[in-house]
Amino acid sequence: MLAMAEINYIRHEANRKGSAYTEIAKKLECDPRTVKKYAEMEDFSPETKPPQVRGARVMDPVKPILxxxxxEDFQKKKKFRRTAKRMYEVLVEDYAFKGSDRTVRNYVAKQKIKLAEEVEQAALPLEAKPGTAQVDFGEAPFLHDGKQIVLPYLVISFPFSNAFLFQVFPAQNKECFMEGLKRMFHYIGGVPKAIRFDNLSAAVKKVLPNGERELTEAFQNFVLHYE
Structure with a gap:
């Protein structure tokens, strides 16, 4: 780009003295097309570029999915959890994701650390007292009709005696959760004095900042029935 003094020289020589563009270009050691551009330019006001409208970040639509x-995977055994690579593949196949696998891997790694810290901070100490129990969902391979299939199971354990009961179900939902508890209570002939639930989504709707739990409506009604 030429300096303003050179531009003024071009316009003076070309427009007032009638010098040829090639002659002016030779003196300034520049391209004759540059001389022509500035000699014929009418508007010297600064060029304003339209503001750039950035599209939505590629990760924003898929963050809630991830x-x-x-x-969900945090409640499963490690060998049954999705890998970040598998999450990326499903996003591409089912959600037309256009981002990179590295972006997904970084986000998943960060969120796993964040979730682990939240769970650790909200964890309640489990005391091995008589009459107390712990309930959780898990997954394991089972032999059914000669084939090995992975199914969820609900387990209630008693830390004081190291005893436990479990019930296999087709899904990890609130219906199976409460049906399993009902059967176990019937089998043992009562309800434990205190039960710890490991933030199961079927029972806990939200972990509050003070460590309290907001229960799901269905489980709250279930609790009231057994009080």
Whole structure:
């Protein structure tokens, strides 16, 4: 780009003295097309570029999906959890994701650390007292009709005696959760004095900042029935 003094020289020589563009270009050691451009230019006001409208970040639409998968997998054994690579593949196949696998891997790793810290901070101490129990969902391979299949199971354990009961179900939902508890209570002939639930989504709707739990409506009604 030429300096303003050179531009003024071009316009003076070309427009007032009638010098040829090639002659002026030779003196300034520049291209004759540059001389022509500035000699014929009418508007010297600064060029304003339109503001850039940035599209939505590629990760924003899929973050809620990844968060839900990470939350679900956190309640499963490690060998049954989705890998970040598998999450990326499903996003591409089912959600037309256009981002990179590295972006997904970084986000998943960060969210797993964040979730682990939240769970650790909200964890309640489990005391091995008589009459107390712990309830959780898990997954394991079972032999059914000669084939090995992975099914969820609900387990209630008693830390004081190291005893436990479990019930296999087709899904990890609130219906199976409460049906399993009902059967176990019937089998043992009562309800434990205190039960710890490991933030199961079927029982706990939200972990509050003070460590309290907001229960799901269905489980709250279930609790009231057994009080």
């Amino acid at each position: 968060d839900a998968w990470i939350q």
